[in-house]
Amino acid sequence: MSTDTSDAVSATGSPNAKMTARDVSVFYGDKQAINSVSIDVDRDNVTAFIGPSGCGKSTFLRTLNRMNDTIPSARVEGEIKLDGEDIYASAMDVVQLRARVGMVFQKPNPFPKSIYDNVAYGPKIHGLADNKGEMDTIVERSLKRAGLWEEVKDRLTDSGTALSGGQQQRLCIARAIAVDPEVILMDEPCSALDPIATAKIEELIHELRGRYAIVIVTHNMQQAARVSQRTAFFHLGTLVEYGLTTDIFTNPRETRTKDYITGRYG
Amino acid sequence: MNNEPASDRFVDPTPTDWNSAEMQARIRKRYASERRFKFLGLTAVVASAAFLAFLLLVMLGNGIGGFSQTRIALPIDFETAPIGLDPDLIRSGSGEAALAGADFRGLVDYAATEAYGPGADAWFSGGAWEIVRARIAADPDILLGKATFDLPAASDIDVANKGDGGAVSERAVADLERRGVISKSFNSAFLTGGDATDPALAGIWGALKGSLLTMAVTLALAFPIGVLASLYLEEYAPQNRWTDIIEVSINNLAAVPSIIFGLLALAVFINFFGMPTSSPLVGGLTLALMTMPVIVIAGRNAIKSVPPSIRDAALGVGASRVQVVFHHVLPLALPGILTGTIIGMARALGETAPLLLIGMRAFIADPPAGLSDAATVLPMQIFLWSDEVDKGFVEKTSAAIIVLLVVLLTMNALAVYFRNRFEKRW
Ligand SMILES: Nc1ncnc2c1ncn2[C@@H]1O[C@H](COP(=O)(O)OP(=O)(O)O)[C@@H](O)[C@H]1O
Ligand SMILES: [Mg+2]
Numbered sequence: 001m002s003t004d005t006s007d008a009v010s011a012t013g014s015p016n017a018k019m020t021a022r023d024v025s026v027f028y029g030d031k032q033a034i035n036s037v038s039i040d041v042d043r044d045n046v047t048a049f050i051g052p053s054g055c056g057k058s059t060f061l062r063t064l065n066r067m068n069d070t071i072p073s074a075r076v077e078g079e080i081k082l083d084g085e086d087i088y089a090s091a092m093d094v095v096q097l098r099a100r101v102g103m104v105f106q107k108p109n110p111f112p113k114s115i116y117d118n119v120a121y122g123p124k125i126h127g128l129a130d131n132k133g134e135m136d137t138i139v140e141r142s143l144k145r146a147g148l149w150e151e152v153k154d155r156l157t158d159s160g161t162a163l164s165g166g167q168q169q170r171l172c173i174a175r176a177i178a179v180d181p182e183v184i185l186m187d188e189p190c191s192a193l194d195p196i197a198t199a200k201i202e203e204l205i206h207e208l209r210g211r212y213a214i215v216i217v218t219h220n221m222q223q224a225a226r227v228s229q230r231t232a233f234f235h236l237g238t239l240v241e242y243g244l245t246t247d248i249f250t251n252p253r254e255t256r257t258k259d260y261i262t263g264r265y266g
Numbered sequence: 267m268n269n270e271p272a273s274d275r276f277v278d279p280t281p282t283d284w285n286s287a288e289m290q291a292r293i294r295k296r297y298a299s300e301r302r303f304k305f306l307g308l309t310a311v312v313a314s315a316a317f318l319a320f321l322l323l324v325m326l327g328n329g330i331g332g333f334s335q336t337r338i339a340l341p342i343d344f345e346t347a348p349i350g351l352d353p354d355l356i357r358s359g360s361g362e363a364a365l366a367g368a369d370f371r372g373l374v375d376y377a378a379t380e381a382y383g384p385g386a387d388a389w390f391s392g393g394a395w396e397i398v399r400a401r402i403a404a405d406p407d408i409l410l411g412k413a414t415f416d417l418p419a420a421s422d423i424d425v426a427n428k429g430d431g432g433a434v435s436e437r438a439v440a441d442l443e444r445r446g447v448i449s450k451s452f453n454s455a456f457l458t459g460g461d462a463t464d465p466a467l468a469g470i471w472g473a474l475k476g477s478l479l480t481m482a483v484t485l486a487l488a489f490p491i492g493v494l495a496s497l498y499l500e501e502y503a504p505q506n507r508w509t510d511i512i513e514v515s516i517n518n519l520a521a522v523p524s525i526i527f528g529l530l531a532l533a534v535f536i537n538f539f540g541m542p543t544s545s546p547l548v549g550g551l552t553l554a555l556m557t558m559p560v561i562v563i564a565g566r567n568a569i570k571s572v573p574p575s576i577r578d579a580a581l582g583v584g585a586s587r588v589q590v591v592f593h594h595v596l597p598l599a600l601p602g603i604l605t606g607t608i609i610g611m612a613r614a615l616g617e618t619a620p621l622l623l624i625g626m627r628a629f630i631a632d633p634p635a636g637l638s639d640a641a642t643v644l645p646m647q648i649f650l651w652s653d654e655v656d657k658g659f660v661e662k663t664s665a666a667i668i669v670l671l672v673v674l675l676t677m678n679a680l681a682v683y684f685r686n687r688f689e690k691r692w
Contacts, residue, residue: 067582070578109575175579179584
């Protein structure tokens with residue numbers, strides 16, 4: 001449940017914003033997928049993006065760490081800032097940005113390497129550990145934070161792909177945590193998991209809240225209600241409504257939001 | 267909204283009778299077609315295995331004799347033999363000249379006639395005298411007395427001794443057997459010597475070494491260039507008309523008849539750049555041109571089959587493009603790239619047509635010492651020997667084929683080994 005007590009949130013202008021997006025539009029070739037979205041991502045809370053399939057949730061999420069750069073046809077307009085720094089400025093190093101704004105994907109995608117190497121990969125390429133001892137510490141800490149340590153501590157050399165789906169997804173979260181990001185983006189992290197594994201991930205999101213700013217895309221509204229304190233509802237590439245999760249689910253301002261959360265379409 | 271009652275929309279179907287005769291017949295038919303398909307598949311596998319086994323057995327049967335050589339013991343009494351040499355002369359400064367001037371061929375003929383009667387000089391290999399000379403040069407003191415030399419037999423005697431000769435030769439062999447002077451032993455000269463006009467002395471090492479050097483040049487060029495090209499095309503090149511044109515060109519290049527590569531190499535490497543004719547260097551360059559497109563095509567397919575989610579994962583923790591490629595994509599694509607490489611290399615190993623044009627079909631007696639020496643390759647040696655009239659070359663040809671197949675199998679085994687080492691599952 002939401003534990004936030006502040007009175008209201010506006011889409012923009014929060015003093016506690018970790019990331020701010022202003023008038024962001026995204027195009028795939030000629031096709032516009034996101035139309036002038038402005039939103040603040042809160043530093044201490046979990047923000048959920050909900051909306052029907054194809055409305056642009058993933059597209060918008062991927063603009064926040066410039067993963068769209070890898071799609072040749074994608075073009076981003078508008079301004080996105082991380083702690084006041086324009087992430088699309090030429091001075092911004094995209095490699096560093098993605099370490100600061102980590103990502104967990106829809107389908108668990110561990111590297112076909114050992115569990116240890118999966119977690120150690122990020123710290124290794126960013127030079128975060130000077131020796132094996134430091135790396136061991138980082139790996140252990142990351143796996144503990146991801147709630148996976150107890151299950152894998154005796155088989156760190158096993159392949160990451162040999163784990164169950166839920167464990168794989170937590171391994172991916174540990175891998176993202178290992179580079180000590182400031183923001184973690186999760187794109188439907190539970191859609192490929194069974195209910196028990198989903199519950200574990202949701203619990204984990206609760207524990208990570210506060211340490212990292214978290215944005216989670218989900219099409220499961222109960223999940224949004226359970227894990228987030230802020231919810232943004234997207235429809236057809238526009239941001240329809242953004243506010244406290246409790247408000248969105250109990251007292252939506254827009255009829256489109258109301259229709260969606262009561263299951264009229266989706 | 268549809269207001270019709272639900273019962274009107276669905277006509278109640280008659281329940282399916284799973285036991286009806288028609289249903290049973292359908293099931294039987296399905297099983298029959300399953301069995302038929304299995305049988306056809308099995309037949310295809312067995313037929314191709316049988317072909318391969320037949321080929322190998324025939325080659326082995328024909329070629330195994332090429333690895334052994336019939337020898338005849340020849341006693342020479344140097345006190346009476348017309349050679350005109352003595353140990354002191356050989357050890358003196360003009361020893362070389364004396365050896366070069368002496369008539370060893372005549373000596374062998376003389377000794378053969380002395381020992382086994384008129385006509386026996388034809389029983390010995392035309393190159394047998396070289397062995398006599400070599401032994402005298404090494405140990406001149408044998409000139410002071412009598413010595414027995416184990417000399418290679420002429421090819422008709424050799425063939426007769428292996429059970430396939432003419433009547434005259436058979437009689438000679440029988441005669442020699444009665445005297446107990448004929449023997450058959452492993453022909454190490456075949457594996458260590460170069461080509462010769464006399465089948466008893468001809469060896470495969472020259473061609474084998476030529477092939478190995480040529481393949482080394484081919485691999486050293488085609489593999490890195492092919493891998494880098496496929497990585498660039500898949501991971502970096504923008505998708506536009508130019509990359510389409512390049513893709514079509516590479517596909518066509520892989521299908522160009524190999525002799526055309528030979529013409530190209532002749533014009534460019536030899537006539538324009540003046541590289542040495544017949545050399546493994548030019549041969550390797552030519553075959554690299556042929557092999558590279560095969561590696562590029564296999565490499566691109568292997569790279570395409572690396573799941574995009576792995577790239578996302580690496581990019582997501584802040585890996586650069588180059589790190590994504592070299593830490594993740596390349597290792598995962600490597601087994602597929604190696605498979606393509608081995609197919610290309612196997613084709614290059616068996617290639618003759620383009621090498622004909624750059625002069626690698628010459629008669630080459632000395633194994634090449636380096637990349638720019640004149641050389642020939644295994645399939646070319648097979649072709650040259652199969653063209654010889656001397657009957658002794660028939661089994662040499664088969665023996666050379668065996669050597670070629672062994673090299674091929676070794677290459678494939680190495681590739682399988684590396685592929686398994688790099689193979690990762692996800
Ligand atoms: N790589 C792409 N190229 C072209 N169009 C895309 C691409 N990815 C997504 N789209 C389009 O952009 C729209 C938004 O997609 P997406 O962000 O994946 O939606 P969601 O995550 O909300 O389901 C969809 O219409 C989709 O077809
Ligand atoms: Mg999506």
